[in-house]
Amino acid sequence: MQENTVKAAVCREFGSTLSIEWVELASPGPGEVRVRLSACAICHSDITYMSGAWGGDLPAVYGHEAVGVVESLGAGVFKVREGESVLVTLLRACGECLFCRSGDEPLCEGEVPLDTHSPLTDAQGSPIVQGLRTAGFAEAVVVSESQIASIPADIPAPSAALLACGVITGYGAVARVAGVPPGSRVVPLGAGGVGLNCIQAAAIMGALTNIAIDLSPNKLEAAMTFGATHALHATRPDVVDEIKTLTAGRGADYVFVATGSGAAMAVAPLLVRRGGTVVLVGMAPSGLKVEYEPLD
């Protein structure tokens, strides 16, 4: 018999310290998998939720960039076996809707039982929200089988966990959403976890010019090791002109906004060439408004 009581970091009040508690984790239902976690990264989205900036119900357990070992399977799950190393991600797909059938699972508009029924309850039997569809700040999770992917067991868990969100968000924006062709001129705005993976993906796709922009000298330094061809501090007064100069005077073919900053979202259209593409990747806080002049 597996133990259904697990330790979790519960958010009971926005902006307060998480409460470490014993909680009940339901057994996996049909199409669900229980994973014993070995690592869970802390994403900026977790921090934003914990601060209350995106609202939502409490108590909740956040955490959605996890890695671990399959502990048990619900009925009808054949994708993985017990004991297999897996990533756990917040991307949940019904497998039936228009988007799932056309290979765009991250846009899924369907519903699975976990969307309406959290597997977590506290010691008093009250429900706890499965934050970001995962509740990875815990010893184990129960998620839809669509949320897991097998990985080699020898990738160190803290590194593998990053594949569950930051890496695929940055890589996916560049390689899948934009489909950046070789020889492109690319400007990723923001060189955090997602931005570095935009930079890395653009380098893999064969970008000719790959200009990292950030406020942090450390992040700009990291950007150069991830494949950026140039790194510019965001506050340089002539940064827009510098980017124009580095992109044959036209502006970038693609601008990726890998930050939730309104200033970055506002400046992006000024950096892209005529007919170019701006991809908004970063998650903005609720209520953020961005102004821009269409004639620019």
Ligand SMILES: [Zn+2]
């Ligand atoms: Zn994340």
Ligand SMILES: [Zn+2]
């Ligand atoms: Zn779907």
